[in-house]
Structure formats: structure tokens, C-alpha cells
Amino acid sequence: MNKQNKNIAVLSFSFMWVMSLTFTPHALAEQITITGNGAESVNEVVVTKKNESVTQQTNNADIVNNISNNASTGDNTASFNTNGNTSIQTGDATVVTEVTNTANTSIVEQKNCCDSQQGTVTVSGNGANSHNNANVSSNYTANVRVYQNANIVNDITTYANTGNNRANYNNGDSLIRTGDIKAKTHITSGPINLSYVSVPLYSNKPLSVTIIGNGFGSWNTVNVHDEDDTNIDIENVATVINDLKEHYSTGDNKADYNNGDVAILTGDIASYTSIDNGPINVSVVKVDCACDKDTDKEVPVAPVGGTIPPPSQASPSSGSSVPAITTAAEILAATTLPITGNNWLALALFGNIMMLLLGAYLRLRSGRSPGYNVAL
């Protein structure tokens, strides 16, 4: 009798994503005009603009997976038989447990940094000896705060048994043959706490200043002061606890006090366990000077739901596990698009060129021409 117990249905999703699309006001797009004032007049315009934006995303995920997976074909008894031989043959047992956890993805993308409208300051047509002053100041502060916290507990117990059989006190031959056990446990926790923040530098502030046609001896000044601050604060905290308990047995069989021959044949146990943690706590921050001219571009949306990892190859050893991402190279790979080229080709080309030049140089040094004109 074969018994197969699969528990793939436990896919724990605590996936929360928050998308923020912030249309940020530009610092200056007004028109300021000082015009047509009389001789010896004193005119002043002061414009002060202050904007502050705060974008905050908070994601919390608490996931607890309690899984108990059992498969048993054993625990059989055939005792006190007096006629003929006694035989217990148990079937194979297969236990498969797969768990995937994904949680917390945050994407903050601020757009519309470029103001297509040009601000203007015009001082024109004012009388002789007039004093005309325009002071324009703007201060923009962008604050982005992302807090993500994930607590994941995988408490998994798997049990498979084809043994613990009893064939005692029998007349005749006694045979106990137990089946094989195949067990596979695969836990994946990740991606967890992914954060992507893209904000522009507000360096594009087109401003047109025109001072024209003012009277003799007039004093005209335009003062412009821009100040921008960008503060980005990302905090990712993740706790992943994997508590696995596995018990597999094809043995613990007894055949006592029998008349006749006794044979106990126990089956094989093949167990494969893998735990993948990652990527976890990955943040990408992009602050650049280029404004995105394509205002119709869709804001990226994180995927909803996780995926079942592809079936892993069974390994005859038990208790093996795939190491999580730990080295600096692997963390870098986890924060970049897949690496589908390498710099060795360019380096090898450079090396060959240097070798060719050096060879030609040595031929020239030897006093014998390499057979072609080389200007060194």
C-alpha cells in the first residue's frame, strides 16, 4: 500500500505593496512683473515659496505556518499465527511539503519634476532713477520614509513511517518487509521587504529674467534663491524562523518467539530538505538629475502573490539545504537586473591589443622591421 501525502497548499502570503505616485509641485512657475512705475519710484516684489512633501509607506507582515505532515504504512501486527507462514509487507510512503512566503514590497516613484512652464521675472518700462527690486526664493523639501517589518515563522513537522511492525509468537516462517520512504521539504522565504525609491533632483528650474526699457539712472535687481532638500529614510526589518522537525523510520520491527525462519528487510529512506531565504531587505534608491519626459509611463506595480518554486532534484542524502544569499556578490546580483554578460571579453580584447603592440615594439627594438610601417 502506497501512501502519498502532499502539502503544497500551504502558500503563506503576506504580501503587501503600497505604491506611491507623487506629483510634486514645481518651485516656480509664476510671472512677476515690475513695470510702468514712475520716475524715482521705489518698487519691490518679494515672492517666497515653500513646499514640503512627505511620502511614507509602512508595511507590516506577520506570517506563521504551522504544518504537520504525516504518512504511515507501518504499525502492523501479525502474531500468534499457527498455520503457515506469516508475512508483513508495508507500502512506500512519500511526504512532500512546500512552503513559499513573500511579503512587503514598496515602490515610491516621484514624477513630474520638470515643469514645462517657464517662470518669468520682468522689470521694464520704469521711470528714471527708479529703484526696482524682485526677490524670488523657493524652498522644496522632499521626505520619503519607508518602514517595512516582516516576521515569518515556519514551524514544520513531517513524519513518515513504514516500520514498527510486529510478527511474534508464530509457527512457521516470519517475514517483515517495510517500504521505502521518500521525503522532500522545500521552504522559500523571499522576496521580503523589497523597496524601490526613485526621486529626481530638482535642478531644472527654468526662469526667464528680463530687464529692459527702464529709465536713465534706474536701479534694477532680481535676486533668485532656490534650495532643495531630499531626505530618504528606509528601514527594513525581517525575522525569519525556520523550525523543522523530521522523523522518518522504516525500522523498529520485531519478530520474536517464532518457530521457523525470521527475516526483517527494511526499506530505504531518501530525504531532501532545502531552505531558501532571500532576497530579503533589498532597497534600491535612485536620485538623478534627469527628468522623465514620458509622463504617460505606467508606474511599476509589484506582483501580487508568490510562486511555488520549481521542483528540486531529489538527493540521496538527507538534511541538505541550499545556502541562502550571503556573499557580497550574491547580494549585488539580487539588487540588479540579471547579469547576462561579463567584462572578461573586453579585458581579453584589451590584453590582446597590448600584446600585439608590445610584440611590434620588440620587433622594432630588435632592429628588424616587422614588415609594416608602425608609428610608435
Added chain:
Amino acid sequence: MNKLFFHLGNILIVTSLFGFAYIFYPLLQVYIAPPVIQNVAAQKGTTLTIPKINAQAPVIEMVDPWNEALYDEALKRGVAHAKGTSLPGEDGTTFLFAHSSGMPWEMTRYNTIFLRLGELSVGDRITINRNGRELQYKVTDKKEVDPSEVNYLLQTNKTQLILQTCTPIGTSLKRLLIFAELG
């Protein structure tokens, strides 16, 4: 001493010429003797075909795009489909990536499958055959982005196909993205 310089110079020149041939032959082969495009309509599995650049390769589905050790193995066998994105024919973004170049001693049939990806332009056709079903895509956009722009892998709500490889050829400085839509 002059004799030593003469022979050493010869050795270096000949070695460098062999080196050029060793490096460039697999790349030139893509242009001089490109593979013949097969009819894969009735085959099982998933196959990507780009007629303009004579590229055809199997698609290895559900490859972890964050684990270089895993996707390096997949890329030896064909084009990799990023796990977490949609499969061809499903709603959402399908993200496929493959090599544009590789180490000469590691050259396989698929190590340079995306070498000529940059030759694609808007309107070019891309075909994906999946278990007997043919999907026709048309290129809509082409971009060079920084490796850190992982939002293209997270952007999955729009139904489109994205092909990715490294650029310039022989480096991993930037990523070339080809966007295509069904039609």
C-alpha cells in the same frame, strides 16, 4: 639581445593574433553562419524565435532572476524566463533574459543568443511557441538602462514582453531592454 627581442616580439604577435581569433570567432560565427530557424510550431515546450537576427532558442521557465548561480546554469541551455513574471500567453509582463556574450571557453549554442538584440527596432516581429500555441509579438520600444533599475522586473501589471541582455557587447555595464506587445 636583439635576437631575443626579435623572437619574443614574434611570439607575442602570433599569440595575440590567435587570441583575437579565439575571442572573435564565436561572435563572427553568429553573423557568418547563423543558425537556421527551425519550424517549432508542433514541438512541446517553449521556444523563442527572432527572425530578423536569426535567433532561436528554448525558453527555460521559472528561473530565479535574483540568484546568479541558478540563472547562469539555465542560460547555458537557452533563454531564461524570470520567475515571478507571467508566462508567455498569460496576462502581465513576461520577462526573458539571455547572454549577449560569454567566455570563449564557455561558448555554447546559446551563449550569444542575444548578441544582435540591439539590431531590433520598432515593428520587428518576435515569436514565442508554447506547447503548440504561437504568440506573435511586435517590438514597441528599446531602452538602455542601469543594472539597478530593477523596477522593470517588478513591473508586471501591463501585458507585454521584455527581452533583456547586457550592453555594450563584452561588458555588463548596462542592460538593453526590448519591449514588445502582442499583435
